[in-house]
Amino acid sequence: MSVAPTRSFHVRGFVSLFLTLNAILLTISGLLLYVIPEGRVARWAGWHFLGVDKGGWEAMHTIASFAFIVAMIFHILYNWKVLLFYLRNRATRAFSLKGELLASLGLTGLLVFGSISLFPPFGTIMELGGHLKEAWYGQDVQAPYGHAEQSPLRVLASRQGFDLTAALEVLREAGVPVTSGEQSLEELYALSGISPMALYNAIQDDPRTLPAPVPVNPALRDDAAAVAPSGLGRMSLEQVCREHGIALEHALQALRHQGIVAQGSETLRVIGERAGLTPTRIYELIGAAETDSGSRLEL
Template identity: 35%
Template structure:
């Protein structure tokens, strides 16, 4: 014989689970990085983004409130009314507790609203913890840069034109649809990368790491000779990739004029034929 379904147990378990999830998600949000950084690096914890944790916290907070009301009104309403009647009849003996409870609530409320220590210290600790996630090299150029379109990003990068930005993306096999409407975040999601990685490829300058390797100082013709390639064919290959070059130019000079590193040029020249 099956036991009758117990709504009391169902609601009690639901309240317990909701409370645990609200506490855990609240702690995660308390220490999580600020939104501008979280979106820029696509921050995740246990597979959920910051927005995901915010959604979890909000939904289960609502669930906790709803289950609490059900617990009160559908299960314990009679007991609650009886308790209120008993307390009302004996209220003269509990006035002190009522006053002190009210005072404590008011103190907490005022202290929080006006950022009075030690309440402000709790929020300051959260700010310090969230700020600790950010690294200088990972900081977005402007707050919420992930929401910039390529056209808007062009105004933030005076050294690059929109055509150069789009050519760089194509060169790195970054798929995008519309430079005027698609944001860095949307492009990053489309290519399974972070907005920071997309931005890094756009703003990559002639690589300083190539200095001293000799590649940047060599002429295009010399590189072609070393790789046993025809210089004219290589120039056509570069033109197909929106790189203007002359065989007498060094790779560094070509890179400076086209916003690309000597290594990228070398790798393009040295790639195996299709």
């Protein structure tokens, strides 16, 4: 009875098959990254495909690219003689594919230059990708500020002006396992499967989360209505406090109470941009500060 000889592992065949499968994976992930939403939109809307979010597809594409490079190096080493055969004529030792080599180099250079300069049709391809990215959700799907889904609910409530306690209650009623204001929408998405955008909309749409009116310092009122002076954004916090008789420390304390860190030398525009608020809103929050004597000014 004859025994079939044991077949050794064919490294060259393995490398070729691995390159082929890796090329298919790179093609799929590359096409997906071409059409899926921008990162900020994908994270906010909770986009995923086949259970993998955009970050996962990006990681898959990057790692597969590195693996492809390594496999290609081995492929060249194992097929070096064949490659030289194509490039040189054994009899004359002269290059036999000069034209083909020059054409390949020229086409590669054209792809590089076209991708950088984006002249047609390269620019058209990128514009088409932009339209396809927007087609998923439209242009209105935007987080209130950059990486809002990563902010603790406490910070998000402060920056967007909603009541944190009521927001936590709204989320619990929706079946979201939220325990404190230190959790972010991104963390709650992982726990509940509800996208950061849907969680945020649930908070914003519930009237219970509307904040109580902020008391405004009578010094900032004009005929019982708060009127912001012109050029408010260019005024520093120190200037506003000095002109309206408010202790700077009390103003800073009022801002810190809202989760806003500021310095007296900063303008209201700078403070507002960092907090995601308008200079007028910062101006109103300052009105909740205590007077120099320590008694809070009431409406």
